[in-house]
Amino acid sequence: MLGQQIINGLVAGSAYALFALGLTLMFGVLGVVNLTYGFYFAVGAYLALLAAGAGAPIALALPLAAILAGLVAVVLDFLLLTRLRRTRAPELASLMVTLGATLFLYSAMSALLGSEIRRFPAGLLDNGAFALGAYRISVGQILIVGTAVLLSLGLVSLMGATRTGLAMRALAENSDASELMGVDTQAIMRRVSFLSGALGGAAGVLIGLEYNAIAPYMGEAMTLKGFAIIILGGLGNIGGALAAGLLVGVLEALTAGYVSSVYKEAVGFLLLVLTLWVRPQGLFGRPGARRA
Amino acid sequence: MSMNGALLEVRGLELGYGRSTVVEGLDLSVPEGAIVCLIGANGAGKTTVLRGLSGLIRARRGAVLFERTDLANKPAHRIARAGIAHAPEGRQIFGEMTVSENLAMGAYLSPSKAETARRREGALARFPRLAERMRQRAGLLSGGEQQMLAIARALMADPKLLLLDEPSMGLAPLFVDEIFRAIAALKAEGRTILLVEQNAHAALELADYAYVLETGKVSIEGPGRELLARPEIADAYLGG
Ligand SMILES: Nc1ncnc2c1ncn2[C@@H]1O[C@H](COP(=O)(O)OP(=O)(O)OP(=O)(O)O)[C@@H](O)[C@H]1O
Ligand SMILES: [Mg+2]
Numbered sequence: 001m002l003g004q005q006i007i008n009g010l011v012a013g014s015a016y017a018l019f020a021l022g023l024t025l026m027f028g029v030l031g032v033v034n035l036t037y038g039f040y041f042a043v044g045a046y047l048a049l050l051a052a053g054a055g056a057p058i059a060l061a062l063p064l065a066a067i068l069a070g071l072v073a074v075v076l077d078f079l080l081l082t083r084l085r086r087t088r089a090p091e092l093a094s095l096m097v098t099l100g101a102t103l104f105l106y107s108a109m110s111a112l113l114g115s116e117i118r119r120f121p122a123g124l125l126d127n128g129a130f131a132l133g134a135y136r137i138s139v140g141q142i143l144i145v146g147t148a149v150l151l152s153l154g155l156v157s158l159m160g161a162t163r164t165g166l167a168m169r170a171l172a173e174n175s176d177a178s179e180l181m182g183v184d185t186q187a188i189m190r191r192v193s194f195l196s197g198a199l200g201g202a203a204g205v206l207i208g209l210e211y212n213a214i215a216p217y218m219g220e221a222m223t224l225k226g227f228a229i230i231i232l233g234g235l236g237n238i239g240g241a242l243a244a245g246l247l248v249g250v251l252e253a254l255t256a257g258y259v260s261s262v263y264k265e266a267v268g269f270l271l272l273v274l275t276l277w278v279r280p281q282g283l284f285g286r287p288g289a290r291r292a
Numbered sequence: 293m294s295m296n297g298a299l300l301e302v303r304g305l306e307l308g309y310g311r312s313t314v315v316e317g318l319d320l321s322v323p324e325g326a327i328v329c330l331i332g333a334n335g336a337g338k339t340t341v342l343r344g345l346s347g348l349i350r351a352r353r354g355a356v357l358f359e360r361t362d363l364a365n366k367p368a369h370r371i372a373r374a375g376i377a378h379a380p381e382g383r384q385i386f387g388e389m390t391v392s393e394n395l396a397m398g399a400y401l402s403p404s405k406a407e408t409a410r411r412r413e414g415a416l417a418r419f420p421r422l423a424e425r426m427r428q429r430a431g432l433l434s435g436g437e438q439q440m441l442a443i444a445r446a447l448m449a450d451p452k453l454l455l456l457d458e459p460s461m462g463l464a465p466l467f468v469d470e471i472f473r474a475i476a477a478l479k480a481e482g483r484t485i486l487l488v489e490q491n492a493h494a495a496l497e498l499a500d501y502a503y504v505l506e507t508g509k510v511s512i513e514g515p516g517r518e519l520l521a522r523p524e525i526a527d528a529y530l531g532g
Contacts, residue, residue, distance in 0.1 A: 163400070166389075166393060166396060166397060166400075167397075167400065169386070169388070169389060169393075170386050170389065170397050172388075173386045173387065173388055173389070174384055174386060176348055176368070176380070176384065177380065177384040177385075177386065178397070179347070179348065179367070179368035179369050179372070180346060180348070180368055180372055180377070180378050180380065180384075181369075181372065181397045181398060181400045181401075181445075181449070182369050182372035182373055182400045182401040182449070183369055183397075183400055184367075184369045185369070
């Protein structure tokens with residue numbers, strides 16, 4: 001029982017980790033609090049749903065949804081934030097602008113697609129499961145973990161080992177100095193928007209698969225959870241976001257299994273509050289460090 | 293100094309922030325291979341001039357001719373590509389990245405890995421202290437080491453023109469000497485440099501030519517050693 005809970009928690013947690021990764025990338029590199037991020041999560045899930053409804057296999061629906069969610073992120077970032085960044089508006093301005101935009105986008109989405117919970121077509125995933133000793137892990141769960149691991153490794157090696165990744169980290173610290181090095185910071189920002197939107201979208205597909213429930217407002221609760229996770233992980237800290245995502249997934253599963261599923265959604269925030277009492281920089285953050 | 297075919301020719305440059313105009317009608321030229329120095333009191337607009345030249349702020353008026361091409365109002369990354377490297381005031385190194393990564397950022401536009409490696413060797417030969425700290429987070433370096441890194445990072449671009457904004461600011465005398473020795477060495481190698489300095493004495497001794505900036509305008513100009521001998525310069529900028 002305990003082992004199975006932990007496995008289930010790690011599966012959900014790996015999707016949380018992916019979601020948090022995109023959020024911390026967006027926050028850390030672009031330096032704005034962008035609440036539209038949860039919208040890409042919902043967009044990704046719906047696009048995969050549409051693609052699957054049209055007969056696409058998950059191997060096509062998932063990347064397609066992620067890429068389109070990434071493009072939506074580029075467009076929204078451009079429309080909402082270019083001007084604020086250029087005038088170096090205070091963070092509260094980007095918070096309010098993106099909050100307003102998000103409310104609008106969720107409403108538009110509900111009006112367009114209906115607000116009822118939708119499900120992926122039966123048979124999208126193989127119903128099989130593997131036995132790991134006494135435990136069960138389904139094909140869907142393997143897909144979720146596999147995708148999350150692959151995308152996280154991809155992002156980590158992009159950030160650590162490529163010229164673009166280096167420029168992203170430089171931009172996170174100091175955009176003027178990056179320009180002086182010859183970095184086209186606007187172009188790098190577009191790439192960061194795309195990547196984070198795609199990660200958010202992919203996470204939306206994975207969570208949609210795990211719980212088999214998709215609704216326009218699914219991104220809202222997830223955004224809050226995402227912020228809790230990246231603060232736990234230490235803002236802008238990629239490894240921290242991954243670890244905190246897994247941790248919250250496992251704690252949620254344990255809470256649902258041993259306490260009550262009523263408290264499941266709250267456990268991440270409880271952990272956050274307790275952590276911030278003891279370590280204001282988060283579980284994995286360095287004191288004083290703010291960005292990746 | 294009217295010098296035809298200088299590497300950098302600034303004509304009638306106007307710069308400012310918001311509604312305030314900080315620099316007006318600035319003419320300045322930097323011939324190839326020369327060290328030109330810009331001195332002036334706090335707030336005179338020296339940093340603003342360098343920020344205008346490297347594209348960090350927009351030129352409101354005037355021309356910035358670099359190799360006869362007007363770079364005014366080009367974005368900073370395009371100006372970097374044209375061959376101007378700016379080691380800005382306050383160093384602005386990437387403190388969360390390693391020394392090695394900072395140097396890699398300096399060579400962001402380098403055409404090849406081999407070329408980057410060659411430049412890195414040159415930079416480390418110039419500042420051997422950095423060689424021992426390549427894997428260290430740059431934010432943990434001492435102020436003097438950070439300044440060396442800022443200069444080394446700018447040199448990693450192998451620029452045609454190097455802009456240095458107060459490289460000796462806030463450093464202990466030992467480090468100040470080391471930085472000025474490095475600038476003298478760059479001069480001996482034929483690098484072209486536009487240097488802004490508070491330490492007017494040391495700067496004017498090195499400078500082929502110098503401009504004194506007073507509230508956004510050039511008040512005095514001439515060869516460095518000539519300015520050193522002028523009583524009004526001695527009074528205002530050399531501590532009497
Ligand atoms: N970002 C800014 N916004 C508004 N005004 C500014 C800004 N930066 C500088 N100024 C103003 O422009 C004027 C020139 O500043 P600048 O930094 O160019 O002077 P400086 O000669 O480099 O001085 P210092 O020797 O102290 O470095 C000052 O009056 C300053 O207050
Ligand atoms: Mg200055």
